[in-house]
Amino acid sequence: MPETSAPHEMPLAVKWFVDDPKPRVRALSPHEVLVRGWMFALDGSPMHGVVRIAEMPDVAFTQTTNRDDVVTHFRGQHEVPTQCGFQLQVPLPASNSTEVELTLLVAIKGSENFSPPTTVRIRRMSALPWPAPPLRSTVISHFYNEEYLLPLWLRHHLPLFDHGILINRGSTDRSVEICRELAPHWEVRNATCPEFDAEEVDKEVMAVEREITGWKFALNTTEFLHVHSRDSFYAALHLWSGQAYAIGMAYLMDPKEAAYPEFDTSRPIAAQRHHGWLRPVFGYRYIHRFEDGNYTVGRHLTLHPTDVVPLEAAVLLKLFLTPWNEPFKRRRLQIRPTLSQKSIALGQGSRHHVATEGELEDYYHSKIAHSSDLRREPRLQWLFAPNQPNHRRQVVDAWRELLRTIITACSHALGRRKRPDDSSR
Structure with a gap:
């Protein structure tokens, strides 16, 4: 890197998330790390900055930020607008060593005056087999007449958690029996709060959390945790050394x-x-190892300091407006009569306020426009399209199939026209 004798006329500062003296670096796999930071001009002037990894000047990185204007690509470095966070997914150089050293440099675009280099030593995430999780994991969920979704929810989460505490809020269907049949080693207990009161339900969840240690994760029956593997997920949480992590949520819907x-x-x-819909607000749940989650009402926010798990590593799929069939609609409509008067008065749990099929259809139409094809979301390709060919290949295959159908139809038509008695004419 060329040296310069005079500093650039615009002062530059770099701040690494979150108030750390070092950049926030997270191992995603044995071959990739995530680097996050914040850069800004000290005088607040408009500027573009550049982030460079000195050891890999010719590597084209992959952007993983949730804002389209934060990072633009070119070979070997990234442009970052004024006062914006940046997030780079960086491939690690091939090596047998357990640690990798990277030098991060930041400069104003068009200038070779880079900030003082920040050197970080990254512990390469172990290849398989992953180390055993050092902490016990427990999922907590409260339910009411969930016999339609509970079998799917239990079968999905049983392999992901050491233990489960399932809180029955007065179910009158087979929900309790299903829990005991499919998860006999998990605990089923009756709720202390029979009404669906948003504040009281969250207090009850936190009271349960205070009874246990290790990783704690409170989920609804419509929320399904998806990770690459159980062992790699908990190994990453341990390696990243955080106390609480936010996991993003995709609200699944059924567009007509x-x-x-x-x-x-x-x-x-x-x-x-x-x-x-990757909802930008209230789109998280929190896995943590604090005494309790210290949640705000609804458990979509916590007052604890948290880190965000990249969507490339984990995501929650929420059955929000899917499957849009009669059993799911009945499930939605049964909740309104159980809401407490306090929750209704405070507007808590507004999506549960619908009482008729007409109101439920109106709610569906008010939200469905937010939906998009999540197979096109690069951060979720590992889940929705791990082996799927690209769109161009799909189009080519479709045209080939159409052409094959036309040829087959023409062959049959010609065969019918060429009859044995016609050949003698």
Whole structure:
């Protein structure tokens, strides 16, 4: 890197998330790390900055930020607008060593006056087999008449958690029996709060959390944690050394044009549904090892300091407006009569306020415009399209199939025209 004798006329500062003297670096796999930071001009002037990895000047990185204007690509470095966070997914150089050293430099675009280099030593995430999780993991969920979704939810989460505490809020269907049949080693207890009161339910969840140690994760029956593997997920949480992590949520929906087949509760969700909404606000749940989650009402926010798990590593799929069939609609409509008067007065749990099929359809139409095909979301390709060919290949295959059909039809037509008695003429 060329040396310069005079500093650039615009002062530059770099701040690494979150108030750390070093950049926030997270291992995603044995071959990739995530680097996050914040840069800004000290005088607040408009500027563009550049982030460079000195050891890999010719590597084209992959952007993983949730804002389209934060990072633009070119070979070997990234441009970053004024006062914006940046997030780079960086491939690690091939090596047998357990640690990798990277030198991060930041400069104003068009200038070779880079900030003082920041050198970080990154512990390469172990290759398989992953180390055993050092902490016990427990999922907590409260339920009310969930016999439609509970079999799918239990089968999905049993392999992901050491233990489960399932809180029955007065179910009158087979929900309790299903829990005891499919998860006999998990605990089923009755709720202390029979009404669906948003504040009281969250207090009850936190009271349960205070009884246990290790990783704690409170989920609803419509929320499904998806990770690459159980062992790699908990190894990453341990390696990153955080106390609490936010995991992003994709709100799955059934747009009419998708024409999905009937939902099969014995099959994986991602194999059946791929339209949804990556909600930017209230779109998280929190796995933590604090005494309790210290949640705000609804458990979509916590007052604890947290880190965000990249969507490339984990995501929650929420059955929000899917499967849009009669059992799911009945499930939604049964909640309104159980809401407490206090929650209704405070507008808490507004999506549960619908009481009629007409109101539920109106709610569906007010939200469905947010949905998009999540197979096109690069951060979720590992889940929705791990082996799927690209769109161009799909188009080519479709045209080939159409051409094959036309040729077959023409062959049959010519065969019918060429009859044995016609050949003698």
